Amino acid sequence: MEELRMMRKILKSEEAVEKISDNSVVAISGFNLLVAPEYLILKLYERYKQTGHPKGLFLEVNPIPTAPGRVLDKIATELYNDPDQEFLSGILVTYPGWSPTLQKMIQENRIEGYTWSIGTASWFFREVARGLPGVLTRVGLGTFLDPREDGGYLNELAKKRKRCKIEVVNIQGREYLLYQAPKPTVALIRGTTADELGNITTEKEGSFTEILNLAQASKAEPNKGIVIAQVERIARYPSLNPQDIKVPGPLVDYVVVAPPEFHMQSANIHYDPRVSGELIPPITSNPALKSPLNTRKVIARRVLLEMINLVKKLGKPILVNLGIGIPTEVAEIATEEGLQEYVLTTVESGPFGGIALKGPDFGASIGPFAIISQPDQFANYEGGVIDAASLGFMEVDEKGNVNPSLLPGRLPGPGGFPVISYGSPRMFFAGHFTAGEKKLEIRNGKLKIVKDGEIEKFVKNVYKIVYNAALGLEKGQEVIYITERAVFRLTEKGLVLEEYAPGIDVDKDILDRMQFQPKISRKLDEMDERLFKKGLMGLKEDIKTI
Template sequence: MIEMNKIVEAEEAISKIPDGATIAVSGFNCLIAPEYLLLKLYERYKETGHPKNIFLEVNPIPTAPNRILDKIATELHNDNDQDFLAGILVTYPGWSPTLQKMIQENRIEGYTWSIGTASWFVREVARGLPGVITRVGLGSFLDPREDGGYLNDLAKEKRRCKVDVVKIGGREYLLYQAPKPDVAFIRGTTADEIGNITTEKEGSFTEILNLAQAIKAAPNKGVVIAQVERIAKYPSLYPQDVKVPGPLVDYVVVAPPEYHKQSANIQYDPRISGEIIPPMDPRLVPKLPLNTRKVVARRVLLEMVNLVKREGRPILVNLGIGIPSDVAGIAIEEGIQDYVFTTVEAGAFGGIALGGADFGASIGPFAIISQPDQFANYEGGIIDVASLGFLQVDEKGNVNPSLLPGRLPGPGGFSVIAYGSPRLLFAGHFTAGKSEIKAENGKLEIIKDGDIKKFVKNVYKIVYNAALGLEKGQEVLYITERAVFRLTKEGLVLEGYAPGIDVDRDILAKMEFKPKVNSKLKEMDERLFKEDTMGLKDEL
């Protein structure tokens, strides 16, 4: 008799995975992460020695510090003879310090792409194409003429994943290629007996459908295993709620609650899945104290308000991690959240984006779409503006958001967003290191400055290529607590400075290069440096 019921114990599903398999795993940090399947996969290896030499493709990474994959990496790092994990393609290894160490120590192959590129990769594989063709990454560390996405020497030797330069119509593009996965671990909330998967209690559904399609694409059809919280009778699920149709799923495993958290620190909050939309009350967001971080975020919001005025409509934006993530809270504080529609890489529109290891989730989004579709909004320039953080900026305007010797956080979504957004507001502190800087009474006071220069002659790694941005016609500002620069064909131009500081002493002397200075150099708005709200609602 043909068995229709796909609900099985984890051990039975995991037993179908062969040695040397390439396993694609869903998960934006702990959102939609099938942690129970990862745990059972590793437990089977410890018990039987199989499957071994697996290769993981994750986007960005299905873990957080001290969660399952990070704990597995810690055990593997302590085992010099481990043959469980051969390598990984990961877009943001930052949430697993021990996984980073394994890559840095050349213990496993390490490759990285940007989140959007990796999201589109599984769609292209599902279509039978060799990989993703895009201009994202040209002239950056992802370009094969630079680092090519290789994170260590073992990856350069094995070349399991690779990036090549191709020409189409006389223009350069990058072709990103990786192995077609043999197995997919995906996650949803509910499954019925034939394997239909819904995601009603999840904060995102990323690319779970495309992962299943990539596995089932010809010529080598693999195995799709879904982790869920609960089982429903077939055919009781509402068809429009089904994110992955049953014929694309081979096995369904019910996970214990501790391995099915909504995000790293939240078991379940209906506001994150959109089941309840709370009023955007300022009390939902703790009011930020007046400090340099708030000054920068306010200045970013001012630029967005100016764009709303010019366009005569609400705008669609992306806010990166770090200081840009504070902009949404300040918009609520100012009562203008209905004029600035935020988006998050994992798929949410609107609401309040969470930070830290819960990044990817939003409280009270008004829409949640797939991750590849969200990145089409970024790469295609559908959004109006993006604000992203920076670690270093050089005299040409190139940006390094996070890469330094000994650090391996990966590009995350930065590369795609920075490439595609028509307007960019890079936001960060002017210097790094221990400092004491006060914002009060409409002025900035530098008592002790940071001793690390962030505006440098050459960035350590180029992640945003300014020349490509200029070619595309992007409008680019670099916003700090004391200075605002604009990108031009002649390099950076200083356009604004904080009241209370000396331009030569506090800005120009703290840079490794001399920017041009606008002949109409202006003081930054004193409202940025005061306790009261800026009154932006009245302006709009």
């Protein structure tokens, strides 16, 4: 009888998705395609197309289980072209950037759209599993997430229905935000191996995000739900190592084995043992050792220089987070300089160390030395456990507020930016000084602006505040804004220009290209000349005394 009960957990995909009823709140794992149950999602939608059920689904995804042209993006494209679609009623999504069609559905009020930070959403599932009403945090105060601003609503339909909401709560005279959303009644998760009891391991995955918490949230009272897991293979019970199990079998109702083409490690990688940490590659095999000298490298080098100064100050290796865009290249430069043992990187989805991948593969790392859960990783960020972080920027205003990605008509979402920028004790924002088509050259150790970008990024007021500089100053953060031609520091009086690139006219190329006038440091100096020269900077020599 026990053997029969266990075997009933392993179902065909069609049988499993039949268990999902109309109007369910469905939490789905997936950092892009990392641990995304692609097969289950596609089969769920296939059943809807065949039967009209389940319909009215509300999705809770963190950040989003898709890549361009795959899974949710593919489904969203079909739904967008169906004016009478009833499959989706709404979505809580922390980064819809990989699905332009989903963004259009939200912008056109076709479905409810809500957004939070990745870290807040990660903690939400854990808190709901504990029976709490939501997540209590100071992340988002004074930003577009604050209910006195946009409140996380992405469209008018969301503002009207308020299925997810953020409230200001005062505790002992201090403001916090309470993030609330419906408790999931279904969890779709993914692992590598399941045994007959439903125990789930993740040995071939690049991350395991919050799959345990999604299962717990679904199973919690009231209204206990169901958990369906997608895996690559089935093992005999009890053959799995107990310490390898990420989701215990009693929390899993059904298991579905997916075909290999729907069980990718990341968007462009089917399986690479270096991503799952099963194999640590030699440092010399990394292509970053041949990275060319350009302005992106100059900016990444300047961030690394700041981090190495911190290593010297603290007298020990430092733990950092590097965001998407130019900051991801800091790890490559650190490897190039032989400093990877001094600057220990982390990625939001859970990896420590290695080289973070880019684009839709972001979330995975080549050769991490550890992988932890996503909520635990964000505890490192929000609590200031890390020593520093570098994130990109799209706009900076005269108060030092930062908008990394939000524009009218564009909904990429905040990602992990709000939590990381709030919690890190030191923030090194990195990006080009202007945007738009430009031609910047490095000649003889100097920066030459052949054609400057027409879009100013240092503006009077950012479109949406995602990093609140006043709150950062209140917390005592050290904040620096690094570009290819100028370096600014945040102070109580606003931004102070501290460095400029060799070959640059400060008035013409910096001050005249800003919508406000920064303070000028009394110690204004040229940026380190090594930033603009080929070959190694020799930073390892700088820390030999440690």
